[in-house]
Amino acid sequence: MKMSKLFVQTLREFPSDAEVVSHKMLARAGYIRKLTSGVYNYLPLMWRVLKKIENIVREEMDKAGAQELLMPFVQPKELWIESGRWEAYGKELMRLKDRHNREMCLGPTHEEIITSIARDVLKSYKQLPTNLYQIQSKFRDEVRPRFGLLRGREFIMKDAYSFGTSQEELDKEYQNMWEAYTKIFKRCGLETKAVQSDSGAIGGNVSHEFMVITTTDAGENDVFYCDDCDYAANSNHAISNLLPAITDGKEYFKETKVVDTPNTHTIEELSKFLNIPSTLILKALVYIIDKKPVIALIRADKTVEETKLLNTIGGLEIRIATSGEIEEIMKENGFDAIPGFIGPKGMKNIEIIADNTVKDMKNFVVGINQNDVHLVGANIEDLGIEKLQYTDLRLVEAGELCPQCGKPLKVTRGIEVGNIFQLGTKYSKPMNAVYLDADGKAKPYIMGCYGIGISRTAAAAVEAHHDEWGIKWPLAIAPYHVIIVPVSTKDETQMKVATKIYEDLLANGVEAVLDDRDERPGVKFKDADLIGFPYRITVGKTITEGNVEFVTRQTGEKVAIKPEEATSKVIEAVKAIK
Ligand code: ATP
Numbered sequence: 001m002k003m004s005k006l007f008v009q010t011l012r013e014f015p016s017d018a019e020v021v022s023h024k025m026l027a028r029a030g031y032i033r034k035l036t037s038g039v040y041n042y043l044p045l046m047w048r049v050l051k052k053i054e055n056i057v058r059e060e061m062d063k064a065g066a067q068e069l070l071m072p073f074v075q076p077k078e079l080w081i082e083s084g085r086w087e088a089y090g091k092e093l094m095r096l097k098d099r100h101n102r103e104m105c106l107g108p109t110h111e112e113i114i115t116s117i118a119r120d121v122l123k124s125y126k127q128l129p130t131n132l133y134q135i136q137s138k139f140r141d142e143v144r145p146r147f148g149l150l151r152g153r154e155f156i157m158k159d160a161y162s163f164g165t166s167q168e169e170l171d172k173e174y175q176n177m178w179e180a181y182t183k184i185f186k187r188c189g190l191e192t193k194a195v196q197s198d199s200g201a202i203g204g205n206v207s208h209e210f211m212v213i214t215t216t217d218a219g220e221n222d223v224f225y226c227d228d229c230d231y232a233a234n235s236n237h238a239i240s241n242l243l244p245a246i247t248d249g250k251e252y253f254k255e256t257k258v259v260d261t262p263n264t265h266t267i268e269e270l271s272k273f274l275n276i277p278s279t280l281i282l283k284a285l286v287y288i289i290d291k292k293p294v295i296a297l298i299r300a301d302k303t304v305e306e307t308k309l310l311n312t313i314g315g316l317e318i319r320i321a322t323s324g325e326i327e328e329i330m331k332e333n334g335f336d337a338i339p340g341f342i343g344p345k346g347m348k349n350i351e352i353i354a355d356n357t358v359k360d361m362k363n364f365v366v367g368i369n370q371n372d373v374h375l376v377g378a379n380i381e382d383l384g385i386e387k388l389q390y391t392d393l394r395l396v397e398a399g400e401l402c403p404q405c406g407k408p409l410k411v412t413r414g415i416e417v418g419n420i421f422q423l424g425t426k427y428s429k430p431m432n433a434v435y436l437d438a439d440g441k442a443k444p445y446i447m448g449c450y451g452i453g454i455s456r457t458a459a460a461a462v463e464a465h466h467d468e469w470g471i472k473w474p475l476a477i478a479p480y481h482v483i484i485v486p487v488s489t490k491d492e493t494q495m496k497v498a499t500k501i502y503e504d505l506l507a508n509g510v511e512a513v514l515d516d517r518d519e520r521p522g523v524k525f526k527d528a529d530l531i532g533f534p535y536r537i538t539v540g541k542t543i544t545e546g547n548v549e550f551v552t553r554q555t556g557e558k559v560a561i562k563p564e565e566a567t568s569k570v571i572e573a574v575k576a577i578k
């Protein structure tokens with residue numbers, strides 16, 4: 001490819017709506033163009049990267065025994081009714097009607113469709129286990145599309161689904177996919193950590209996410225991990241052992257009574273006013289889950305993890321109640337307390353869920369829905385809660401102890417590039433997707449599903465590999481392997497050598513670009529760094545001494561070598577990734 005012909009326009013500035021490095025650089029280097037919120041054009045450079053990632057995924061999935069197919073992007077409502085997800089999926093599901101008023105949706109994922117295919121074809125245990133996958137665009141009307149390709153509304157995904165006859169078969173396929181994923185991300189030049197996770201809207205029991213670890217904002221997940229053992233979990237799923245805390249307030253409160261606590265609206269203000277540690281305060285938080293209020297109780301030095309609470313209720317959407325809503329709820333219960341003085345006592349017709357930390361609390365302090373007072377020396381029985389459910393709602397903090405080995409946990413951020421789920425019979429049962437077992441009985445498939453964000457993986461690679469000048473693509477997923485830059489296109493010798501290198505490389509299967517533009521060398525080098533060619537061969541004045549400059553983008557290393565050496569270095573490197 002000649003640079004003068006390459007379909008690319010590099011920009012001087014980063015786009016103003018880009019918050020993270022991958023979005024900034026992919027836009028500025030001419031890889032993507034936004035069409036509308038969360039929807040991007042993948043321009044030729046981007047498409048080359050995406051196809052390379054797809055091919056790596058394809059090769060490893062095929063090697064792992066999975067078979068590729070392609071399902072339609074538009075799906076009929078009926079199958080979603082069968083699975084129960086037409087109601088359950090929420091606003092992320094983009095729904096539409098055709099000219100006959102038939103309801104459809106744009107595929108956010110394909111469990112329903114693949115299960116309907118399986119039940120038509122996989123009728124005998126002899127055909128199982130089977131794993132089917134596709135690589136395709138998905139659409140999700142994300143609440144907050146952001147970060148460019150990292151969280152788009154339309155994005156490319158590889159989704160695979162396995163069908164088996166037993167948990168053992170599922171365990172085996174899960175492990176098989178785990179190994180395939182490890183190879184895929186390694187080949188893409190990405191280091192990933194497999195972490196335990198919540199199963200979310202897709203459902204199921206066991207699941208792991210493959211995270212690219214980063215310290216930047218682009219990592220939307222907090223990952224808790226242990227250096228001493230293999231424990232690693234997404235914050236929405238992580239658990240820990242707590243260090244001992246003061247939970248018995250006997251020495252602070254000899255009796256149970258109501259005390260004045262004027263203007264103590266926050267936990268800090270209350271603990272300061274009463275001169276007590278916050279571990280002695282029972283915090284009550286009001287959430288709205290799918291339009292219904294729920295009170296969560298937790299020891300006040302700890303934080304509620306919203307996904308855990310949402311899953312306890314089995315809800316879809318969660319948010320903290322506004323002060324207006326709290327006022328309303330108070331009124332319904334015959335109180336007029338404002339946030340800071342709220343508690344479970346006397347609250348009717350509202351679900352109350354307590355975190356496990358509450359179990360150990362004695363003689364604590366709690367709001368009783370009266371302004372400017374708290375009940376001190378209280379115990380849970382004093383609150384007269386009708387139906388109290390204890391569960392784990394707590395957000396883990398770094399330094400708490402590993403649930404496996406007891407050493408302090410650490411925290412980092414991660415970008416989820418793929419995940420694997422054990423679905424069990426979540427779809428096969430409601431959709432009556434069964435096979436005949438050896439004993440002639442109809443049984444539902446035991447299923448698994450396995451996703452990889454192709455476009456997100458490309459963006460994650462930029463997050464992991466860049467510097468202030470631009471992208472440093474890993475060779476295996478770079479749009480082109482090398483750029484050859486003659487410093488002066490008017491210099492005949494330089495052009496001759498550059499063209500020879502270019503042609504030799506092409507003849508050896510290397511994807512090369514010749515920068516034939518009549519531009520200043522500074523401009524060409526800047527573009528080369530921004531676009532992120534893994535290698536640059538510069539043909540300049542030193543060619544009179546028989547040397548070219550060979551630059552490795554990842555390391556920044558520059559060496560003066562003979563043109564033939566430069567050529568064979570690139571050919572060797574490219575061979576190594578094939
Ligand atoms: P997230 O928690 O980040 O929303 P998810 O749990 O919804 O991800 P899945 O439904 O399992 O993800 O989708 C499989 C893969 O598709 C994810 O691991 C991720 O790499 C990718 N993916 C999911 N949502 C998006 C999106 N909005 N934009 C780009 N890639 C996405």
Ligand code: MG
């Ligand atoms: Mg999601």
